[in-house]
Amino acid sequence: MPRIVRSTVIDAPVAEIWRILRDFNSHRDWHPAIADSLIENDQPADAVGAVRRFRLTSGGVLREQLLTLSDRDHSLSYCILDAPVPLIGYVAQIRLRPVTDGERTFWQWSCAFDCPAEREAELTRLVAEGVYEAGFAGLKRTLSPLGRGLGEGARHSAAYGHGGTPSPRPTPQRGEGETDAIVVRAHGGPEVLQWTRVAVPPPGPGEVTLRQSVVGVNFIDVYCRTGYFRLLKPPGVPGMEGVGVIEAVGPGVTGLSPGDRVGYACAPVGAYAERRTMPAELLVTLPDDIDDDTAAATLLKGMAAEFLLHRVHALQPGETVVVHAAAGGVGVLLAQWAGALGATVIGVVGSEAKAGVARAHGCAHVLSASGDVAARVQELTGGRGADVVYDAIGRDSVARDLAMLAPCGHIVSYGQASGHLEPLDVAGLAERSARVSRPNFGHYVGTPAQVRLSSARLFEALRRGLVRPLVGARLPLREAAQAHRRLEDRSSVGATLLIP
Incomplete structure (x- = not known):
């Protein structure tokens, strides 16, 4: 039976953290995997026995029941009643403790469950990273000065998509011409990935401005960061894969309109940002049955698999x-x-x-x-x-x-x-x-015709169930350095996604 234990320290008093976590429905306001959530039968959100039914941003639906809650011990436990994955007998516990040196809180999140042996590694990583570590990061971001300023409802809209379609983000605080992004100021290790504010120019001829919902992480991003590939000249924003909604189109752009869901897997670099302006010609319009996470996890990797299997070596x-x-x-x-x-x-x-x-x-x-x-x-x-x-x-x-x-x-x-x-x-x-x-990715998926061919084959393979993405980690965009470290030490599994 797998047992998972993760912990972190939050820079806030234990009473403040507990006020949030004792609300069994509060995860919709701080966890990046939750699209929406409700407590069944109108029960109080802190009542033992209450059941929360929630939908993930990836589309899955779960039901969990609150088993215990102690204000004295700052702890609660809960179990899964229904889930789209076989987490059998899943019981989890959250415990908070004050840190002695300052107004900080130690948070431990643990669970035990059974599952099919062949899926143990996958599900262990899903819970440890996709649930616990992503939750820690989500609450820290919510409690940051920017997160506090947004308010509960605005934080929810800012952080999480609904049904595969991105929700509107708040208006940038310093004007529509700026956004938060990861910037490389000099080639080097993961530490050179710095969270900062950058300009977003209005779209020029043949360009569009996107508000991004999910950014894909790929090993080519590491090569750009280190300078092994000369696609990024510091200071610059890395990243070549993303999904979002068009905000504005420039002169000469046809077939695309504000509000369209699109994805891309191409140069120029610049994906590690909440918003970006880029050439429109290689954007892929996303079908309604391909959600944002699936697109961001498969566009670059899936189109690479397509040309490797069908064109570089026509597999028989x-x-x-x-x-x-x-x-x-x-x-x-x-x-x-x-x-x-x-x-x-x-x-x-x-x-x-x-x-x-x-x-x-x-x-x-x-x-x-x-x-x-x-x-x-x-x-x-x-x-x-x-x-x-x-x-x-x-x-x-x-x-x-x-x-x-x-x-x-x-x-x-x-x-x-x-x-x-x-x-x-x-x-x-x-x-x-x-x-x-x-093979060079740009030579096989470097023109609009090639992109249409490759993405059409990929989407059809997804619909037929020939391939299904494995999302190994879903991290806030500001934690891009952690994503790069995991790629380089080979501890990552499947796709890693960054959430602006």
């Missing part, structure tokens, strides 16, 4: 595929889609926790990256090897890809998470008559 039924980083954002979609196309998928992961995620998302076999992967692939294929290897790791794995390849096989190197790629010995490829591809 019966082929054997190796997917490195099979529990990562692109890896999860690659594995699912390749399996749906009739391939046998062998996933490579960095930990046992990630192995469960890979198995649950299309991998017929899962191997540890610390083992002899090439030998195991040869064993699983009866000595023939894999027809194609999709490798986003780079320096640590390309050398061994050849050893696991079938004759006339294909190595597709589309990332370098482990560091700069070493020069390739082309003569060595003759050992297996191997092909090597190094």
